[in-house]
Amino acid sequence: MNRTLTISDYRQVDTSRLSDITVVYCRLSQDDGLDGDSNSIINQKSILFEVVTREKLPNPVLFVDDGFSGTNFDRPAISEALRLVENGQVSNFIVKDLSRLGRSYIKVGQLTEITFPSFDVRFIALNDGIDSNKPNETNSIFLPIKSLMDEMYAADTSKKIRAVFQAKAKSGVPVTTNPPYGYLKDPNNPKNWIIDPVASEVVKRIFQEAKSGKSLSEIAKGLESDKVFKPDRHRIEIGLKSISASPNVEALPYFWTRETLSAILGREEYLGHTVNLRTRTKSYKDKRSIDLPREDWLIFKNTHEAIIDQETFDIVQKMRSHKRSNQRYKNRVGHENLFAGLVFCGTCGRKHYFCPFQSKTGLNHDHYKCSGYRRPIDECENPHYIQKSALIEIVSDKLRQTISEAQLDRENFLKKLEQQSQAQFSKDNKRQRQQLQKDEHRSKEIDRIIQQLYEDNLLGKISDERFVKLSQTYEEEQKQLQTSISDLTEKLAKQQEDSLNISKFMTRISKYTQVSELTVEMVNELIDKIVIYKPTGTKRNRIIQIDIYYNFIGKLHNEKSEPNNLAR
Template sequence: MQNTQNKIWNATLYLRLSRDDGDKEESNSITGQRELLRDYISQRPEFREYAVRVDDGFSGSTFERPSFQKMIEDVKAGRTDCIIVKDLSRFGRNYLDAGEYIEKIFPFLGVRFIAVNDNYDSLGDKKASDDLIIPFKNLINEAYCRDISVKIRSQLEIKRKNGQFLGSFAAFGYLKDEQNKNKLVVDQYAADIVRDIFKWKLEGVSPQDIADALNKLGVLSPMEYKRSLGMKFTTSFKTNSKALWSAGTVIRVLKNPIYTGVLIQGKETTPSYKVHKRVTKDESEWTVIEDSHEAIISKIDFDSVQKVLKCDTRRSPGGKAVGLFSGMIFCGDCGASMVRKTVPAGEKKYVYYVCSAHKQDKSCSPHRIRDNALEEIVLDSLKQHISEVVDMSELLTITDTAPLRTAQAQKVQRQLDKKHEEYEKLQKLLMSLYENLTDGIIDREEYTRLKASFTARADEAEKQMDALRGQLEDIHNHGTENAWMNEFIKRQGLTALDRAVVVALIDKILIHSNDVVEIIYRWQDEFAWQLDILRSARLQEVV
């Protein structure tokens, strides 16, 4: 370093406080650090305060901090040549990077570095012990940072599993409870907007048209609404001075399961306390808590909208909504989608549905059917099915099906137990295979063959166990609620079809040859299950 006698140092006072590392003591506060450092330079005439750089709320495990980077820019530009911190932990808790700055970068740039409480001054007579003490303190600081990181991760995981909301901002439609920031409460104004968005989508309105309607009505977008409430909300999306509703914003609302009362957290993580780049976790590792808060949208309506988003296709020219059966009609023979085709006939126009495979390369027969004929068939069938569901609901209210449900649950549980025993046996066989190989009981070829066989059987057993668990859950759900029935019952007296009704009640429509139409209703398995229960109950009454 150059001759420093009588030199006036342009000192930058660097202050840091992290929300993560537990620095809550007053001595470690930003105010406390500032007072300490100013008192230090006030007693030493060789220092002139150039700037105070503050990183409040930034971890010491990374040097990607805004004020720190600004300070380094000042150093490179020659505006400051001395950096003073309270102690080494305020400078940073990353052993390698801290050492790189203190031992290499600062000496090379002619920068004096002072850690007041650690009695370290790079300009002073360097003691041999400094070669050990400074790296050792940096190691301690890094270990502290690692320990805090582990504790924080553990605490956050516990909170997530307890259904506590950990986000900075609540989703549009909710607010953080004033008494408990980890609890979500419904924001009635925004919730009504969310309900309208779902309602319009079920009616067949496109996301872009929904966005246009909201903007025309002067409804604030989620970002602008948060700002209107005084929240300091920022986003990674590029926006104009005033953010408007867009198709993308509408779709994000429609796809967010939070509106059904489910809280999904822990989707992302950081590889370690040193690496702050966020990576997406596998969906199986997400923390999912059902009924965490009040729902705005029913699960049935939410599922219907997800189905609509998948099956909605292009609108007819000049149309504001997708077609009545768009994305829901398929050829009953080849499975290809059916497409609309308009055929002029004099002054009239007729609309048909035709197998897309036939239209494309004639690989299938046309399976042609007029749209008005299909609408009539679907309406008549739907009215009949609604009537059957209503009758079933009435029978269930006067029939004691509990004993049958209990017996069925016990039967499924026995099957599950037996399958679990089979799975455990296969796992033990897999574990013993390697020992048999190393002991010379079987050769490598036989080991590979047996391992593949046992693994396949174990995987199949696991799938069957999942299916049986699903059956048990269905038995329980069927016994406690039949919300799906209400979707049909509330549409008694139906006289015409619309997109909302079709999407809500029909899974898909198959057009077979000879004008045969097969309608697959939603909850068809549940309907068959309840019908079987009622028949069994009636038989027992007769006996």
């Protein structure tokens, strides 16, 4: 008998010279591994090679799929074996039982009823007593029934596993097989994550560079230049198994992709939170991952040590939501979109487009323009644009004024912020609390009215038709009141955070002692939005009003409009 080849050996030889092959196929899924030694690869191999010897089958080649579900036919070994079948190189195909071939009624039926007979392949499923060279009426009836039972078993198993998975996810235990890059499983308790001292520093670098305004491509090039191992290769370097099937893990150890960086920047796990049920699969047959909306995620806060602070994470998410470059001017010095996503029109409220432009004479005419101007529908009446250089000058002056005031007279500046916040808080708070009390009183009153209507209906004082009509009217009103109560309660709770917001703003602005040059990081740390109004006046008397709304505290009341002849 010829020597036995495994699938790994087989890939090293010239397949064109092999024919009359006996495929010895073994499969073990993670779930089968729980059933004991009867389903182990070693036992399957031992049993099947006894058949090879007894039946004197030629050229046995062992194909093994270890850790693959039978509902998935995109397995490496079975795919290779079926390729040889379709090339006409296979004469025999043996498995321990039908479930090892697969747990799909349609796919298994296609192979056993169409593919194997078409290529004159003898099929043996040992434990099921199936041998295509020894057909009998019982087997022809039993085969499809057995395949259907295998698929039903897979469906039932999948349902049970999904239930266990859901319960585990809801308990707050991480359900990801591997922690995100930057963390490792605690060797003393695999359910806990601990900081990876090397990878965590890379994560911090990625967030800091994103916060400073670098694009994903620039961050990737920097990491590659500094020979920083990409996540999969890093796992190999520290002795862990790679989780990627890509050959680039070995060939391109420092090649970071935009997709990898984007995934890292969006992970809330770096805040110290466990995030479960971020994705799901369509069914037990279709294992493709589907992203779930954030409101369906299960987030458990402060379950492990954080790598990134909340402030940095929030700023980065805000910056990622805005387009920062024009493809034509991408990475060209002097044409950076410094105020990406922050500039709004004071007339229509829409965002301003960043329009990079360089004249034929080499002059920089980058500017911001209302996105609603010259729209065919709902056009904005504000025709102006403002040059980026002018906006930088105005914003720089206002930031210098605010930073200077906060530093030179911190006590009075803080007092002014508290008075400004309290004035708005008192005005809104009083009105909203009155409305909340009114709505809650009316909702309780409706409960009493409906109860009275019900009693009157039982006593025959009002008809069933009248009762239904009145109760529906009151229930609809109560539904609207509940919505209003919920909204007002949320607004009042938000107003109570104002004092904390002042403290947060003071912490941020204290980082800056002067404004020599605006940076992307400074602008996004301090400014929430910039509102530009339609200019008034003409030529030298032209005045444009620009309001700066700071993060956490909004607009400062003492800021005024300034003349500017660069606005149009």
